[in-house]
Amino acid sequence: MDQVFGEMARAIKSTETVRHIKKYISSFYERGQRRQAAHTQLVWNMLGTGAEILQAFDLVGEWPENYGTLCAAQQVATGFCQEAEAEGYSNELCSYVRNTLGYLRQCRDLERVPPRAPLGGMGNPNFLLGSGLICEPRYKWFQAIGTHFLEVPIFNDDPVSPPYDADLQDPRLAEHYKAQIRATLQAQITFLEEQTGKKLNLERFREIMSNSQEAMKYWYATLELRKAVPCPMGSEDYFTAIIPFLYLAGKSEAVDFYRALYEEVKGRVDRRIGVIPEEKYRFCWLGIPPWFNMGLFNYLQTLGVVVCVESTYYVGQPVEVDLADPLEGLVERTWKTAQYKQMHGSEVNPDICNPGVFNPGVGPELIKRWAGDYNLDGAIAHRTRSCRATSMGQLYIKNKLAEIGLPLLIFESDMVDPRAWSDAQVKMRFQGFLETVEARKGKKLS
Amino acid sequence: MNAKKGLAKAVELYANKGERARELRAQGRKVLGYVCLFAPPEIMAAAGVLPYRLRGDLQEPITKAHDLVEPFGCPYMRNLLDQDLKEKYDFLDGLVMSHSCDTVQRFYGIWTLNKKPSFHCFVNVPHTLTPWSREFFKRELIFFREKIENFSGNEISNDQLKKTIQEYNKCRVLLRKLYSLRKEDPPLLSGNEGLQVLVAGMGLPVNEFHSLLHEVTKEVLGRSQRPARKAVRLMIYGSICDDLGLVQLLEEGDAYVVIDDTCIGTRSFMHDVPETSDPLDGLVTAYFDSFPCPRTDRGANRARFEYIANFAKEYQANGVIMYIYSYCDPHKLDAPDISEMLKKEGLRALIIDDDYSLSNQAAIRMRIQAFLELLI
Numbered sequence: 146m147d148q149v150f151g152e153m154a155r156a157i158k159s160t161e162t163v164r165h166i167k168k169y170i171s172s173f174y175e176r177g178q179r180r181q182a183a184h185t186q187l188v189w190n191m192l193g194t195g196a197e198i199l200q201a202f203d204l205v206g207e208w209p210e211n212y213g214t215l216c217a218a219q220q221v222a223t224g225f226c227q228e229a230e231a232e233g234y235s236n237e238l239c240s241y242v243r244n245t246l247g248y249l250r251q252c253r254d255l256e257r258v259p260p261r262a263p264l265g266g267m268g269n270p271n272f273l274l275g276s277g278l279i280c281e282p283r284y285k286w287f288q289a290i291g292t293h294f295l296e297v298p299i300f301n302d303d304p305v306s307p308p309y310d311a312d313l314q315d316p317r318l319a320e321h322y323k324a325q326i327r328a329t330l331q332a333q334i335t336f337l338e339e340q341t342g343k344k345l346n347l348e349r350f351r352e353i354m355s356n357s358q359e360a361m362k363y364w365y366a367t368l369e370l371r372k373a374v375p376c377p378m379g380s381e382d383y384f385t386a387i388i389p390f391l392y393l394a395g396k397s398e399a400v401d402f403y404r405a406l407y408e409e410v411k412g413r414v415d416r417r418i419g420v421i422p423e424e425k426y427r428f429c430w431l432g433i434p435p436w437f438n439m440g441l442f443n444y445l446q447t448l449g450v451v452v453c454v455e456s457t458y459y460v461g462q463p464v465e466v467d468l469a470d471p472l473e474g475l476v477e478r479t480w481k482t483a484q485y486k487q488m489h490g491s492e493v494n495p496d497i498c499n500p501g502v503f504n505p506g507v508g509p510e511l512i513k514r515w516a517g518d519y520n521l522d523g524a525i526a527h528r529t530r531s532c533r534a535t536s537m538g539q540l541y542i543k544n545k546l547a548e549i550g551l552p553l554l555i556f557e558s559d560m561v562d563p564r565a566w567s568d569a570q571v572k573m574r575f576q577g578f579l580e581t582v583e584a585r586k587g588k589k590l591s
Numbered sequence: 592m593n594a595k596k597g598l599a600k601a602v603e604l605y606a607n608k609g610e611r612a613r614e615l616r617a618q619g620r621k622v623l624g625y626v627c628l629f630a631p632p633e634i635m636a637a638a639g640v641l642p643y644r645l646r647g648d649l650q651e652p653i654t655k656a657h658d659l660v661e662p663f664g665c666p667y668m669r670n671l672l673d674q675d676l677k678e679k680y681d682f683l684d685g686l687v688m689s690h691s692c693d694t695v696q697r698f699y700g701i702w703t704l705n706k707k708p709s710f711h712c713f714v715n716v717p718h719t720l721t722p723w724s725r726e727f728f729k730r731e732l733i734f735f736r737e738k739i740e741n742f743s744g745n746e747i748s749n750d751q752l753k754k755t756i757q758e759y760n761k762c763r764v765l766l767r768k769l770y771s772l773r774k775e776d777p778p779l780l781s782g783n784e785g786l787q788v789l790v791a792g793m794g795l796p797v798n799e800f801h802s803l804l805h806e807v808t809k810e811v812l813g814r815s816q817r818p819a820r821k822a823v824r825l826m827i828y829g830s831i832c833d834d835l836g837l838v839q840l841l842e843e844g845d846a847y848v849v850i851d852d853t854c855i856g857t858r859s860f861m862h863d864v865p866e867t868s869d870p871l872d873g874l875v876t877a878y879f880d881s882f883p884c885p886r887t888d889r890g891a892n893r894a895r896f897e898y899i900a901n902f903a904k905e906y907q908a909n910g911v912i913m914y915i916y917s918y919c920d921p922h923k924l925d926a927p928d929i930s931e932m933l934k935k936e937g938l939r940a941l942i943i944d945d946d947y948s949l950s951n952q953a954a955i956r957m958r959i960q961a962f963l964e965l966l967i
Contacts (some may be wrong), residue, residue, distance in 0.1 A: 234924070235923040235926070235944070238923055277718050280693050280920070281718070281886055281921055283889045284884075284886075285888075285924035285925070287891075288888060288891050288924070289927075291890075291926075292891045292892070293927065296891075299890075299891055301719055301886075301888055303717045303718050303723075305690075305715055305724075306702070307715065308713040308715065309699075310711075310713070318734075323733075324726070324727070324730075325717065325724070329719075399921055405596065446656070451758050491700075492704055493697055493701060495699075528661065533663065533693060533918060534697075537694065538666050538697055538700075539661065540660060541659065541700075544659070568658070
């Protein structure tokens with residue numbers, strides 16, 4: 146079994162829909178070829194910039210952070226990271242960032258796309274659209290690209306999130322943060338209008354927001370179905386199934402995909418089909434996964450573990466807003482989602498004002514609720530040293546979960562760079578952890 | 592109150608961390624600990640509160656903090672938290688933090704929910720220098736002022752805040768004057784002395800710091816003997832440098848530290864707070880627009896780094912020590928471009944990556960010695 150799920154293995158999916166995701170969102174997977182053929186403007190952007198806005202401008206996009214996951218999956222990220230380090234960038238920096246900067250170094254030095262670059266490379270961006278959501282490196286990332294490699298226009302939006310102890314019901318405070326959300330969103334639109342020469346079509350944007358709302362209803366309902374025993378869908382599917390809402394929110398393809406996935410997962414629940422025949426342990430996952438070794442989840446399944454719910458990129462209850470003014474609707478969605486997230490504890494996941502639909506991670510109070518809702522036996526947190534934004538606070542959450550007797554294992558590697566992976570050590574830690582979980586399994590969760 | 596004056600007083604205040612704050616607290620003054628200037632001390636001082644900038648302790652290994660936070664991330668913040676958990680800040684009435692960076696943003700929750708200070712607040716800070724972000728920061732300062740008023744029981748009128756800003760600006764003028772004495776060759780004030788003065792000021796009421804600066808300046812100008820000349824003049828660039836450890840390592844060799852671009856160094860006093868009709872506007876200009884912390888997005892133009900080279904040239908520095916903490920993303924993502932810029936300007940740079948403790952002192956010393964030999 147270890148030969149199948151050894152180091153650096155791709156994930157084997159449980160659901161047909163996810164296995165055939167390319168059929169639903171071919172535009173995303175074929176974007177490399179399409180942009181070469183299309184001869185239109187290319188924007189490099191990142192999560193948090195609001196995928197619906199990009200759809201409204203019909204922009205051809207590339208996402209350096211997603212490209213990092215691709216490079217990781219194709220086992221070429223180490224080379225790019227090393228290139229960045231040779232350029233003077235610290236190996237402590239985010240490996241998504243190092244992957245991008247190393248790729249650009251190679252492009253500069255070779256004067257062409259590096260041969261090992263997936264998708265034929267990331268294309269030549271006309272402009273960069275960044276977001277400060279989640280962490281500072283995101284501001285510095287595109288800034289470093291602009292300073293060091295490419296002279297192109299850059300816009301970074303500036304979402305500011307209230308601290309955990311802010312009273313979000315206070316109308317003064319609400320307007321204070323909404324004003325910033327509104328202003329930075331409007332500035333982003335102005336930038337895009339200047340770069341594209343197009344005006345934002347509000348009618349089209351309304352339709353996109355409506356699609357997004359519908360897609361999220363199906364996706365959230367699917368996540369809720371995973372409470373069933375046996376769990377019908379695990380993390381090996383989840384971390385691929387998030388692609389449409391992360392990058393293609395508002396597209397009809399995303400609605401089709403999530404509808405199909407919901408129907409399949411519902412069918413699995415009705416027929417009591419689980420991820421594995423004998424489900425022994427049900428876990429929650431925290432942190433960015435090791436994209437170079439998604440077969441990890443299949444390995445866990447050989448030990449009887451199914452990951453039923455993930456803190457990372459969790460969408461929460463979908464927020465429906467009045468789309469009469471779709472821009473104000475986006476502001477309202479962002480704020481209402483922030484209120485929801487804060488209610489469940491935002492002390493270690495403070496970036497709650499996100500015009501996207503997801504959370505970087507959820508608070509400990511929600512995970513405690515999941516312990517009962519998803520019938521959890523434990524949790525696993527992936528500590529990625531190069532991503533302090535998502536790793537810091539896992540110890541805090543571990544201490545909070547200990548209050549209800551839910552054990553949490555923290556293991557360390559990286560999301561993109563497999564040099565940080567120690568297969569034998571990680572597997573030994575999992576096996577040891579399961580002994581702990583087994584010993585506590587009989588106790589009731591408070 | 593301390594009977595010493597001038598540099599001797601600064602040395603004593605540096606050595607006895609928090610002593611003056613403890614004395615004032617015993618006399619009934621409220622003391623708030625703060626981490627970063629994004630929460631302007633002027634607002635706290637205007638309410639009669641003593642703003643006490645938290646200081647790290649190089650000699651104290653981090654132990655208790657590891658029960659609460661990951662063993663990576665900003666070592667400086669972990670050091671500060673560790674000290675609070677060991678009751679080293681028992682003279683504080685509360686804690687003020689600001690969105691300096693990701694780590695501080697996350698530490699705010701972890702720290703305050705575990706240590707439970709009787710008062711705590713967070714000043715949020717946007718990242719982009721845009722009109723709307725400036726307006727946001729100004730509104731944050733309005734909320735901050737209200738919280739400090741509630742905490743202290745004292746109203747902070749615009750007039751009072753303007754007076755306090757003037758007091759702080761007077762200190763800035765004196766600090767710039769003191770620093771200008773380091774343009775001399777040899778500098779009339781060593782790096783060791785300068786740092787002790789700065790750190791002493793971190794825990795003093797503004798009027799007392801003002802007096803201290805007067806005394807030190809007079810004393811330095813009145814010295815009968817000039818210090819010995821050294822071959823190398825250095826600039827320190829980087830994050831907070833509040834302990835003599837690094838400066839001592841640099842000055843034990845044939846070098847003086849003559850200028851810096853660091854948090855409690857020139858970043859804190861090179862620009863006055865403009866005296867505006869609404870004093871909060873002046874604070875926004877000083878602490879948001881002008882404060883050159885790399886966490887703020889100033890665009891991709893390399894010109895944003897030129898002031899570093901200008902400083903170095905103005906103070907005739909031969910080389911630049913880029914002292915950067917482990918895991919400090921804002922400084923580390925700028926480092927390659929700053930190094931390149933300095934090289935083009937004819938300035939050599941040495942990057943020292945440290946976990947704040949200087950635990951690898953032997954290796955750092957060797958690198959510094961080799962660097963100084965290159966410059967001599």
